[in-house]
Amino acid sequence: MSLYRRAANHAWRMVAVLALAVLLVVVVDRIYGHSTIAFAAAILLLIIANTPMLRFNCTRCGKNVFFRGVFVVLWPNRICTRCGEDIDDQLPKNVGG
Numbered sequence: 001m002s003l004y005r006r007a008a009n010h011a012w013r014m015v016a017v018l019a020l021a022v023l024l025v026v027v028v029d030r031i032y033g034h035s036t037i038a039f040a041a042a043i044l045l046l047i048i049a050n051t052p053m054l055r056f057n058c059t060r061c062g063k064n065v066f067f068r069g070v071f072v073v074l075w076p077n078r079i080c081t082r083c084g085e086d087i088d089d090q091l092p093k094n095v096g097g
């Protein structure tokens with residue numbers, strides 16, 4: 001599986017965790033009333049769930065595939081923004097010519 005595919009899978013996992021975090025806040029809000037603790041827990045959950053993101057780096061230059069310049073986005077780059085490496089295809093291209 002290519003780096004892009006794994007990074008995209010991680011992005012989908014984050015969507016699921018985000019839905020879970022929103023659900024947590026809404027449920028706590030309905031049962032106990034407005035709670036900043038539930039909100040903080042949801043944020044913490046998102047940060048912890050997102051830590052594997054830091055491992056998805058370009059195989060050629062090491063740039064993180066979730067970064068667009070200085071901005072972090074939810075979806076990974078298919079082409080590296082720094083060196084132009086095709087992240088969806090880790091096999092070397094134009095081998096022998």
Ligand SMILES: [Zn+2]
Pocket residue numbers: 058059060061062063080081082083084085
């Ligand atoms: Zn690169």
